[in-house]
Amino acid sequence: MIADLLPNKNIVLDSDSVILAFYPAFCEAFEAVLDRPATVMQPLFGLQERFGLTPEENNAVWRHFEREGYWGKLKPMPGAPDAIAELTREGFVVHVVSGVPPRITADRLRNFDMFGFKPASFHAAGSGRAEKRTIIEKINPIAFVDDRKEHGHSVQFVPHLAWVMGESPAEQYPVSGARIDVIADDLPQWVNYFLADPVAALKRRAEPVDIRANRHHMDLDLVTFTAGEGFSLVSERRAALLARKKDSVAMDFHAPRRSRPTA
Numbered sequence: 001m002i003a004d005l006l007p008n009k010n011i012v013l014d015s016d017s018v019i020l021a022f023y024p025a026f027c028e029a030f031e032a033v034l035d036r037p038a039t040v041m042q043p044l045f046g047l048q049e050r051f052g053l054t055p056e057e058n059n060a061v062w063r064h065f066e067r068e069g070y071w072g073k074l075k076p077m078p079g080a081p082d083a084i085a086e087l088t089r090e091g092f093v094v095h096v097v098s099g100v101p102p103r104i105t106a107d108r109l110r111n112f113d114m115f116g117f118k119p120a121s122f123h124a125a126g127s128g129r130a131e132k133r134t135i136i137e138k139i140n141p142i143a144f145v146d147d148r149k150e151h152g153h154s155v156q157f158v159p160h161l162a163w164v165m166g167e168s169p170a171e172q173y174p175v176s177g178a179r180i181d182v183i184a185d186d187l188p189q190w191v192n193y194f195l196a197d198p199v200a201a202l203k204r205r206a207e208p209v210d211i212r213a214n215r216h217h218m219d220l221d222l223v224t225f226t227a228g229e230g231f232s233l234v235s236e237r238r239a240a241l242l243a244r245k246k247d248s249v250a251m252d253f254h255a256p257r258r259s260r261p262t263a
């Protein structure tokens with residue numbers, strides 16, 4: 001397995017906008033409460049500023065969001081369940097650290113269970129960066145994937161930091177001198193990159209590797225989510241890595257899973 005090539009098998013993923021599609025659900029709640037299209041007013045991360053909400057409107061949308069149980073019924077991001085399954089098959093231990101309130105932990109675990117995902121651990125860290133950093137430090141992962149650049153900047157001790165932008169605006173506030181190793185459209189794209197050659201992915205670079213290809217995007221003006229083509233993990237570099245481990249060749253996620261010969 002590919003994880004055997006590395007000294008550490010722990011990977012930490014954020015939840016909303018990495019594993020689960022948060023914005024379609026928020027936009028649905030927005031329109032149900034305010035009876036108008038959820039239109040982006042500014043390319044900012046904060047929901048109130050992004051959608052031009054008054055404090056009263058913002059509170060009303062969030063009350064509806066929680067009352068209707070959205071925390072427990074978000075749809076997975078396109079390709080995310082397969083991507084997580086492939087990480088697990090390659091020997092990685094997948095943890096989730098999310099900036100959600102602890103009170104929704106049971107809802108979030110039920111949400112994951114809807115598509116068969118059982119994380120090695122789940123941590124509802126609340127909205128503060130300090131708590132998220134503390135939890136990640138204890139897990140000590142080889143890689144961390146988040147949709148907020150600042151969260152990567154707060155855990156510079158992690159060897160590999162990925163920023164995925166599937167639902168996130170490009171306009172985020174970087175920390176001067178902080179490191180991000182790779183920028184991707186989504187979790188599947190990052191998994192493809194990381195598993196193709198994890199040893200190379202762990203090398204430090206002066207600038208992040210930008211592997212975005214706009215495979216899927218969120219058109220916030222129309223409040224629609226468009227999934228693009230599926231992805232494949234078949235690559236010459238990855239097959240060579242697996243061959244060195246006397247393992248089977250790389251496979252597409254959507255191909256039938258075959259048993260692997262033992263070494």
